[in-house]
Amino acid sequence: MADTPIHDTLRIHSFASTEPGPRLIVLGGVHGNETCGTVGIERAVAELDSGALTLLRGQLTLVPVANPLARRLMQREGERNLNRSFRPSAAPADYEARITNLLCPLLDRHEVLLDLHSFQSAGEAFAMIGPRDNAGMLEPFARAAEEGRLALHIGTPRVVEGWLDIYAAGLAQRAGGAPADDAALAFGWGTNEYMRSRGGYGVTLECGQHADPAAPDVAHAAIHSALRLLGMVAGEAVAPPQPALLRLVSVTDRDDDDDQFVREWATFDPVAKGEPIAVRADGRVLHAERDGFVIFPNTEAQPGAEWFYFAVESDRRL
Structure with missing residues (x-):
């Protein structure tokens, strides 16, 4: 401030x-x-x-x-x-x-x-x-x-x-x-x-x-x-x-500067259940818990801030 x-x-x-x-x-x-x-x-x-x-x-x-x-x-x-x-x-x-x-x-x-x-x-x-x-x-x-x-x-x-x-x-x-x-x-x-x-x-x-x-x-x-x-x-x-409608279901924070994505993701990249998304500084791999989409992957996120969101298909219509 x-x-x-x-x-x-x-x-x-x-x-x-x-x-x-x-x-x-x-x-x-x-x-x-x-x-x-x-x-x-x-x-x-x-x-x-x-x-x-x-x-x-x-x-x-x-x-x-x-x-x-x-x-x-x-x-x-x-x-x-x-x-x-x-x-x-x-x-x-x-x-x-x-x-x-x-x-x-x-x-x-x-x-x-x-x-x-x-x-x-x-x-x-x-x-x-x-x-x-x-x-x-x-x-x-x-x-x-x-x-x-x-x-x-x-x-x-x-x-x-x-x-x-x-x-x-x-x-x-x-x-x-x-x-x-x-x-x-x-x-x-x-x-x-x-x-x-x-x-x-x-x-x-x-x-x-x-x-x-x-x-x-x-x-x-x-x-x-x-x-x-x-x-x-x-x-x-x-x-x-009608557009494709997605629903956010989770958010993952970056815990450490050495947390890294497994590849360069773009918003709306699809991932299959079990597919690796990122690796923590301690070597833990973060996998997709279900079929879905990576949203807002932020390589510049600071520790403690939102790193990426995960979305799935929604049943809603506009």
Whole structure:
């Protein structure tokens, strides 16, 4: 944490039609080294400013860089991960908490969120959605159909569900099986979890690998797709074929700098039951417990941090 507060200004572009309609907010640069969302948003802002794109109804807010400090550093985090513990705090203890206090009121004024990201490993773009409708304690939700429809229209070949469930399971795993308390679970909250807690819904779009030259195009196209789906701009919203839907079922932390993958994995690489995935520093081999897919393999993970996720095919349809 910095010894003195870092002062910053968020650049926020807001557009409001005289016709009532949906309220959509689009975030880019929640992580500083993920630039594709920023580029996609800047293109959309230029189109709106020039008149090439017209907002016909509703309200649209675009935030190109949600974490200015992390962007200046061109790294994932400024002082910590902005996409954790994402809720207001009366006494913000770090830079990201102060930024969260600015972003939360923005999200409160909207009902739909599109959060644009990219990832470290190779792999195709995909969308992440929240839980199915439920009245449980972890993440009660009643807008799964709308959220799934948004993910479907974004048009990625894959959609992934199960983030908060697997985050809670990961906490229990680290605690030797003990269930996580509310404060620990709240650390798993990101922008979408906050949006759902406020009665809205949201989709995270992982636009591809950080340096993929096509990733900004994916981000830009997704903004247009969301606006068409919500009837906020002209054009027909055409749903592509059903994507492959996967469910996260486990997360594995890196314990030591000498923990190594058995090969260079890409997100969505399939693995068969029993296939080796990684080797611990002490020589223990980590095998796939069932047929599935490696998600977010991170060769740069620090000890104690998430190293890779594992997903299986889901029976859900959007």
